Amino acid sequence: MKFYNSVGPNPRVVKLFMAEKGIEIPEVSVDLRGGENRRAPYNVDVNPAGQTPALELDDGSFVCEITAICEYLEECFPETPLIGTTAEERANTRMWTRRVDLKICEPLTNGFRFAEGLPLFEARLRCLPEAADGLKATAQDGIKWLDAQIAGREFIAGDALSLADIMLFAFLDFGASVGQPIDPANTNIQSWYERMKSRPGATAN
Numbered sequence: 001m002k003f004y005n006s007v008g009p010n011p012r013v014v015k016l017f018m019a020e021k022g023i024e025i026p027e028v029s030v031d032l033r034g035g036e037n038r039r040a041p042y043n044v045d046v047n048p049a050g051q052t053p054a055l056e057l058d059d060g061s062f063v064c065e066i067t068a069i070c071e072y073l074e075e076c077f078p079e080t081p082l083i084g085t086t087a088e089e090r091a092n093t094r095m096w097t098r099r100v101d102l103k104i105c106e107p108l109t110n111g112f113r114f115a116e117g118l119p120l121f122e123a124r125l126r127c128l129p130e131a132a133d134g135l136k137a138t139a140q141d142g143i144k145w146l147d148a149q150i151a152g153r154e155f156i157a158g159d160a161l162s163l164a165d166i167m168l169f170a171f172l173d174f175g176a177s178v179g180q181p182i183d184p185a186n187t188n189i190q191s192w193y194e195r196m197k198s199r200p201g202a203t204a205n
Contacts, residue, residue: 001025002056004046006032009109009174011053012205013066014073016166019201021080023073025055038124050124067097070163082163096157096164103142105171111136112178136180143172147186154195161199169196 003018003025005011018025030036030052037043043050047064055063055072063072074083084090113121115132146168150156156164172182172193182190196202 001058002028004028004030004042004052004054004056006030006037006052008032008052009105009170010051010066012170012174013167014053014055014069015204016170016201017070017073017082017163019204020082020161020166020199021073021077023077028056033120035124066167067101067163070166082161082166084162093157093162093164096162097167100142100146100156100164100168103145104139105167107135107142108139108171108175108180111139111180112175116178139175139180140183143182143186143189147189150188150192154192156192165192165196169193169202173197 003014005015005027006029030042032052037047037052038050046056046062047054049064051064053064053066053069055069057063063069071083074081078085081089083093111132113125114127114129114135118127118129121127146156153159155161156168172189175181182193184190
């Protein structure tokens with residue numbers, strides 16, 4: 001297999017996932033800032049959506065989208081389960097991963113794309129600068145909501161580290177670097193974030 005990597009929180013989710021599982025896959029670096037992902041051969045042969053990351057399988061086919069890649073790796077490398085070992089555990093992880101994505105990660109990322117990231121993205125996709133402040137506020141609302149939900153537990157989806165934690169950590173770490181830090185009033189999320197930062201695989205990029 002080959003992992004098509006670049007800067008940004010999306011590829012980092014998969015890198016963190018692999019680090020927690022102890023998986024090493026040869027990498028192909030994609031120049032996201034230079035727009036390599038938006039032109040041939042990448043957006044023809046690898047991912048027609050022009051996004052990173054992508055996972056090339058042994059048969060030459062590709063799996064794209066971070067949750068799909070992580071699901072595939074979970075099935076190939078079931079040790080150190082990060083999605084679950086039962087139908088109930090997997091459903092719970094997927095539920096929390098989806099909540100984290102919709103309530104926090106998507107508005108946080110688009111808030112950046114439509115504001116600080118506008119010079120990079122305005123020629124690549126439809127940007128709505130007038131929506132940036134609202135999207136950033138929506139992400140903060142999601143963080144505040146989640147702060148109450150995780151009171152008294154160590155991880156987002158329960159007692160064990162999961163894809164939900166990995167996804168949220170990658171995006172909150174990115175947010176902190178682009179002017180969207182965690183509000184210190186969200187003490188549960190802040191404590192969780194510090195625990196995640198201390199994990200051995202947290203430096204994976």
